[in-house]
Amino acid sequence: MLSFVEENYLKAIYHLSESGKRAVNTNTLADEMKTAPASVSDMVKRLSQKKMVQYQKYKGVNISDEGKTKALHVIRKHRLWEVFLVDKLNFHWDEVHEVAEQLEHIKSPLLIKRLDEFLGFPKYDPHGDPIPDENGQLIEKRKDPISELDLGVNGIVVGVNDSSTSFLKYLDKVGISIGSKIQIKDRMEFDGSVDILIDNQKSITISLTVAQNILLSEA
Amino acid sequence: MLSFVEENYLKAIYHLSESGKRAVNTNTLADEMKTAPASVSDMVKRLSQKKMVQYQKYKGVNISDEGKTKALHVIRKHRLWEVFLVDKLNFHWDEVHEVAEQLEHIKSPLLIKRLDEFLGFPKYDPHGDPIPDENGQLIEKRKDPISELDLGVNGIVVGVNDSSTSFLKYLDKVGISIGSKIQIKDRMEFDGSVDILIDNQKSITISLTVAQNILLSEA
DNA sequence: CATTTTTTTTAGATAATTCTAAATACTATA
């Protein structure tokens, strides 16, 4: 049985493994976990003993198959709870993460089975992130940041690269949420800002940074 | 901020304080918490430092007002989650306790507020136990075990003194649940067993032990 | 009331998780 802390490390290692393809180094992980590098060294040894990661001194960690399964299971719970909070308890999408960080560690297979059922077997969480199935399978749909799409393209907002409260609040203010229809109207060469049409109604200009953080999939 | 373990100790101290009116002694608490008495000695010192209990060596512990408030808050969360599990996720009333033991430690005032709302502000949990309000107020309705009621009395099952799986399963088998209407028909002097009529339909005989564990309030 | 029994506390250890400071290994640069 993994402790809460071990589960959190595994999640972090999993996420960091996904972005860059090779071994996760100690300082990166320490940064992600907001702990001292020395604490990370201790912990990765422990996870290595439990066969959750492969680890060699000074070489960084790679998550094992078993570790990945464990991480995806925690991520599944996290995202299902986020759906619950938004769909059933009327939480706003920028309020759910902290609570889900706690709820994701509750151990009860029956609970998750029933919750999944109660929520109607959702495939995506409120931020557009896919929910792994019971076996840790992810159905990843193709999605691109607005910054990389051509003029004229139509798409549906399916996710964000930045789930920070400040970014989500910005999106709310301009009227963008998961499911919004976006058309790309124009792009300024000098700074990468983009004119978009939201839900066939409202035209706004977004900065390059914003464009890089809104993910669309085909309409 | 109290740890999970501290919260559990406080709950136990609160429960034990309610039954017997005076100081809770170390061994009783050790028994309740399934730990060694030495561990209890350590912990009550810590809780005493945090002003959650009053404690003097060899004299046992008394819960403080602040401790009681904390305990009742945890109990509130426990019972609300039990209602959620039964009402929304179709758990059976004998399956909820273990999961609620975990869920009760989630820290989020908003979550509990919204959950309460979502559940329609329930006043009792699936076992008939009252749910404390946000301020730790308990509305305790008068309830008596069948063993102490007179012949002819009509009542509604509002709780049980024994929440063990085996007892709850027995109740299911004979068709008694929270809300069942019970009339007391006869009582055998030699062993205290009681004939009762359930929901105006089914007559059964229950043992004294069972009669002591089913709580009725006026119909 | 002296003795025995029971209860409770202390002492000393262990495990998990974290930290800071020091030592060591690796990398980049001149």
Added chain:
DNA sequence: TATAGTATTTAGAATTATCTAAAAAAAATG
């Protein structure tokens, strides 16, 4: 490649929560 700088690990300590064994206090008993 020697040196400087960065990354990582080890050493040593603290905190929380637990245990067993031993010591001490309180309660029960004859």
